[in-house]
Amino acid sequence: MKKIIEPFWWTLFGAGGAIAALFIPVLLFLNGIAIPLGWIDTPRYEVLYALIKHPLIKLCLLGVISLSLFHWAHRFRFTLYDGLQLKHLNKLIAGICYGGALAATLSAVVILLQF
């Protein structure tokens, strides 16, 4: 089981790392800094709503959210093992990390289906 599951987590980690590296800096800069500080106009509600209704955009948003969180889950798990020497809590930490990513993925699906 371990031989199958560890490469699986690693693949999600890798895919999420790449997606996060490519997309998050620009999205975070726009939504978290430039728009709140008024450097760029705030997107109108109707325009954003219509945009998110598109199935392709939904898929992209789900991909960014889910893969980024699985990237976090895998990396943070090992940061806790190595950085804080918590290897003995292996199962608990892995459960919280991957479980959290899975829960967020499911809630993203539920939210995106409302559009």
Next chain:
Amino acid sequence: MNVNPTDVKFELKWYRARMPIFWWVHKWVHFRFILRELTSLAVAFYAITLLFYLRSLAEGPQMYEDFLAWMKTPLAVGLNIIAFVFVFFHSITWFNLAPKAISIRFGKMRIAGISIALMNYGAWIVITVVIFWFFIIGL
């Protein structure tokens, strides 16, 4: 595969010196390693922000306004600036490591590591410019 399956329970126990919890603060390379690993927290922070952003949009214009008002608070802007620095660091370290993880071959020719890194940076610039342009012109 074990030659003798019964020897499993006599597996060697390695001696490992106990490491202090803050072993990584003394040397810059170790500290930078932990900083790089901690970028995953900023990545998760933005993914969760995006989730709340979408939820506010799903719930109607009023909730969207409330979300925008929260994003304008000094706390939110401060957190986002810190997260941005970490996410930026993630991108750079990720692209620089990519050649070590990816190996592309054309027949017998192996694509040089520097080209793989440059392809990653190229894709990053294109995606950034397109999304930027989209927010300025399209929305």
